[in-house]
Amino acid sequence: MSPFLSVAVLLLVTGVLFTVPLLPAIRELQRKSDALPLDVIQQHAGEIRYFADRFRTYLEPLEPILREASVTGQQASGVMSDGTEYLVLGSGTEAQALPLGEEDKLCPVLVASVSDLTVSANSTFSRDIYSRGHFVGESNNQYRALLSERGLHLGKGSSVMRWVHAGDELQVENACKLFGRASSDTGIRLSPDCSFVRLNAPRIQFGNAAEMSRSLPQPAALLATSKRQLYDEDFEIKSGETFEGDLVVRGNLRIGSGAQVFGSVKSGKDLIVESQAMIDGSLISAKKLQIGPQCTVRGPIISERSLVIDGGAQCGAADAPTTVSATRISIAPGVMVFGTVWAREQGEVLA
Amino acid sequence: MIYVLYIIVLTICVYTARHYWFTLNRLFGFQRHPYIDIDTADWPPVTVLVAAHNEELVVSHILEALLAAKYPADKMLIVPVNDRSTDRTREIIDDFVQRFPRRIRPFHRTEGKPGKAAALKDAMEFVETEVILIFDADYIPGAGIIRQLTAPFFDPEVGGVMGRVVPMNVGANLLTRLLDLERSGGYQVDQQARMNLRLVPQHGGTVAGVRRSALREIGGWNEKSLTEDTDLTYRLLLHGWKTVYQNRSECYEEVPETWPVRIRQIMRWAKGHNQAMATYAFGLLFGENRATLRERIDGALLLGVYAMGPITLLGWILALTVFYQGIAQFNGIIALLSLTAYAAIGNLAAFFEIAAAVRLDGHRKRIAILPFLALGFTVSIFSVSNAALSQISGLFTKAEFHWDKTERFRKATS
Numbered sequence: 146m147s148p149f150l151s152v153a154v155l156l157l158v159t160g161v162l163f164t165v166p167l168l169p170a171i172r173e174l175q176r177k178s179d180a181l182p183l184d185v186i187q188q189h190a191g192e193i194r195y196f197a198d199r200f201r202t203y204l205e206p207l208e209p210i211l212r213e214a215s216v217t218g219q220q221a222s223g224v225m226s227d228g229t230e231y232l233v234l235g236s237g238t239e240a241q242a243l244p245l246g247e248e249d250k251l252c253p254v255l256v257a258s259v260s261d262l263t264v265s266a267n268s269t270f271s272r273d274i275y276s277r278g279h280f281v282g283e284s285n286n287q288y289r290a291l292l293s294e295r296g297l298h299l300g301k302g303s304s305v306m307r308w309v310h311a312g313d314e315l316q317v318e319n320a321c322k323l324f325g326r327a328s329s330d331t332g333i334r335l336s337p338d339c340s341f342v343r344l345n346a347p348r349i350q351f352g353n354a355a356e357m358s359r360s361l362p363q364p365a366a367l368l369a370t371s372k373r374q375l376y377d378e379d380f381e382i383k384s385g386e387t388f389e390g391d392l393v394v395r396g397n398l399r400i401g402s403g404a405q406v407f408g409s410v411k412s413g414k415d416l417i418v419e420s421q422a423m424i425d426g427s428l429i430s431a432k433k434l435q436i437g438p439q440c441t442v443r444g445p446i447i448s449e450r451s452l453v454i455d456g457g458a459q460c461g462a463a464d465a466p467t468t469v470s471a472t473r474i475s476i477a478p479g480v481m482v483f484g485t486v487w488a489r490e491q492g493e494v495l496a
Numbered sequence: 497m498i499y500v501l502y503i504i505v506l507t508i509c510v511y512t513a514r515h516y517w518f519t520l521n522r523l524f525g526f527q528r529h530p531y532i533d534i535d536t537a538d539w540p541p542v543t544v545l546v547a548a549h550n551e552e553l554v555v556s557h558i559l560e561a562l563l564a565a566k567y568p569a570d571k572m573l574i575v576p577v578n579d580r581s582t583d584r585t586r587e588i589i590d591d592f593v594q595r596f597p598r599r600i601r602p603f604h605r606t607e608g609k610p611g612k613a614a615a616l617k618d619a620m621e622f623v624e625t626e627v628i629l630i631f632d633a634d635y636i637p638g639a640g641i642i643r644q645l646t647a648p649f650f651d652p653e654v655g656g657v658m659g660r661v662v663p664m665n666v667g668a669n670l671l672t673r674l675l676d677l678e679r680s681g682g683y684q685v686d687q688q689a690r691m692n693l694r695l696v697p698q699h700g701g702t703v704a705g706v707r708r709s710a711l712r713e714i715g716g717w718n719e720k721s722l723t724e725d726t727d728l729t730y731r732l733l734l735h736g737w738k739t740v741y742q743n744r745s746e747c748y749e750e751v752p753e754t755w756p757v758r759i760r761q762i763m764r765w766a767k768g769h770n771q772a773m774a775t776y777a778f779g780l781l782f783g784e785n786r787a788t789l790r791e792r793i794d795g796a797l798l799l800g801v802y803a804m805g806p807i808t809l810l811g812w813i814l815a816l817t818v819f820y821q822g823i824a825q826f827n828g829i830i831a832l833l834s835l836t837a838y839a840a841i842g843n844l845a846a847f848f849e850i851a852a853a854v855r856l857d858g859h860r861k862r863i864a865i866l867p868f869l870a871l872g873f874t875v876s877i878f879s880v881s882n883a884a885l886s887q888i889s890g891l892f893t894k895a896e897f898h899w900d901k902t903e904r905f906r907k908a909t910s
Binding site: 167375409444445464484 | 537640660746857865868
């Protein structure tokens with residue numbers, strides 16, 4: 146082969162090798178099939194009632210039928226525009242009219258009730274349920290999603306796969322499983338042995354938590370400018386001691402029983418708060434966090450690993466709602482939280 | 497000469513390994529988002545500074561977006577920092593102030609040192625809150641972002657917060673598409689991996705926040721810095737304050753649509769970054785400070801990223817010289833092999849990182865553009881090398897740093 150031809154072939158092969166990977170790129174540049182901005186801006190980020198609100202919007206076309214059912218007390222059925230079958234109940238006594246399978250007790254239609262609704266035990270609802278009155282579910286039921294404009298009661302051993310929202314109090318009996326969001330406009334009572342992921346209400350009581358909340362010693366002052374102390378090793382605030390200002394400890398931190406901290410606290414390792422301590426700020430742990438009985442914490446409580454809260458503890462206050470968040474959360478009966486509890490993997494109410 | 501080349505190759509290998517580590521961590525490691533769940537709180541008062549210099553095309557968009565934010569209106573004050581604008585920026589801001597007098601308090605700066613840091617420094621007299629959030633005027637924040645950027649400040653160790661920047665004018669041309677990919681890699685993988693690994697997430701100076709007491713402790717904004725964000729990151733770090741990254745706190749931005757604008761932008765970044773490297777690298781690595789060992793190492797590597805452009809160019813020149821001069825044949829082959837290896841693996845690491853980021857974003861077809869990134873990298877290498885050379889020559893000529901504002905491309909709205 147002549148040198149000229151060799152160089153020409155070399156240039157040609159190099160050119161081809163260089164061009165081949167660019168062909169799909171040039172094609173994509175021309176077609177712009179994936180050239181829109183990433184759809185990542187979450188206008189509803191963190192809005193726990195988003196699904197409930199969307200469900201209400203979804204039901205808007207049924208409004209005339211719901212109104213008629215509330216006047217006549219009659220039931221009606223049909224198909225939504227997306228092909229979903231629905232059943233509108235005019236009165237709660239018609240719950241017996243639910244189309245439950247004889248063997249599996251499966252209800253395959255969307256149920257919308259204009260009055261109180263009670264559903265029998267051991268039933269499975271593969272479509273969402275809406276109730277304008279109180280909703281009472283008997284034991285061992287399985288739901289996809291539930292929305293009640295009034296109170297909502299889940300019987301023992303029931304589970305909700307997606308979300309549940311109550312306009313009034315949400316009561317959850319023993320051994321229920323709430324796999325998605327659970328919220329209420331007034332309060333949630335969660336019995337022992339229940340598991341949850343995300344809860345939100347002005348007042349969340351675990352087990353037999355006392356109705357009254359403990360008041361905190363001073364008005365909310367989170368993130369007011371305060372002096373910060375930083376320690377690279379382990380640290381301890383002794384029992385009964387008062388600590389003023391923010392505290393950052395890169396090792397383990399122990400806050401003794403009855404101690405009072407007027408500021409926020411961060412631990413780079415494990416954090417243990419002993420009984421009856423009071424934190425007038427946030428409580429953050431990069432590892433495990435344990436909050437003892439009868440403690441009071443005003444601000445957000447965050448653990449990057451596990452969180453255990455003992456009975457009688459109070460998180461947040463009626464006038465200062467807060468968030469409790471950790472990968473795994475175990476809460477003893479008797480705990481009261483004002484605001485949100487968010488377990489990334491699993492939350493449980495201890496027996 | 498050969499030993500200098502070895503050091504360069506070794507340095508590049510370190511950065512290559514770092515790329516792989518970050519990418520693998522994002523794909524398979526434990527993901528840290530400790531503050532994103534804080535959706536209920538007794539929210540503190542915040543001041544939102546909007547840096548604006550001749551921003552008539554865009555400033556109304558961000559003010560509208562901020563007014564729609566889901567944050568208690570009585571606890572959020574918007575302060576547009578109108579820095580010596582000569583266009584209609586002042587008029588537009590004043591119109592908003594008239595309509596929302598309790599929510600917007602403007603700061604019209606008519607004189608003083610140019611540059612964002614200098615403007616922010618002067619604007620601090622308007623700030624009375626502990627939490628300060630900062631946006632550039634061309635950004636469009638979502639409704640939830642004020643809460644998301646405020647939440648980390650409940651952690652008393654956090655001095656700075658950084659959100660994710662997402663280009664909105666992606667489809668304009670090849671450059672914007674390349675920048676979209678680069679941003680994905682930089683935020684979705686790089687920043688989040690540094691957050692996961694407790695390294696040094698970088699404060700970006702926009703879609704960001706800073707704690708006022710931390711800012712005071714470190715001496716306020718550094719108006720001498722070309723990149724006040726990088727400067728802030730390192731001064732916070734040296735004083736024991738963490739900067740945290742919130743990958744799910746996304747905000748749209750406008751990226752440059754022409755190469756000259758992009759080149760000027762990256763040259764300013766490179767100069768500012770190199771300036772920070774000269775100021776902080778030694779003290780960070782060897783001085784007495786509150787950074788952990790892993791933060792010192794990662795911080796130093798992060799400071800060096802823009803120095804890698806000229807170092808890579810030098811490596812190429814040295815390798816070719818060594819080879820053609822026949823200096824130590826054996827060593828020459830090794831040098832060439834090393835250089836070839838880093839060229840392949842090194843570049844692949846960056847490509848791998850960006851491809852992983854696009855995958856994490858849930859997109860597929862835009863990955864087709866990836867081969868064109870070689871063009872973007874080439875332009876960047878020569879631009880940052882040019883910036884480094886001009887900085888070095890500036891040491892002798894005593895030339896002052898010049899602050900270039902990035903041109904906007906958005907169409908005006910009535």
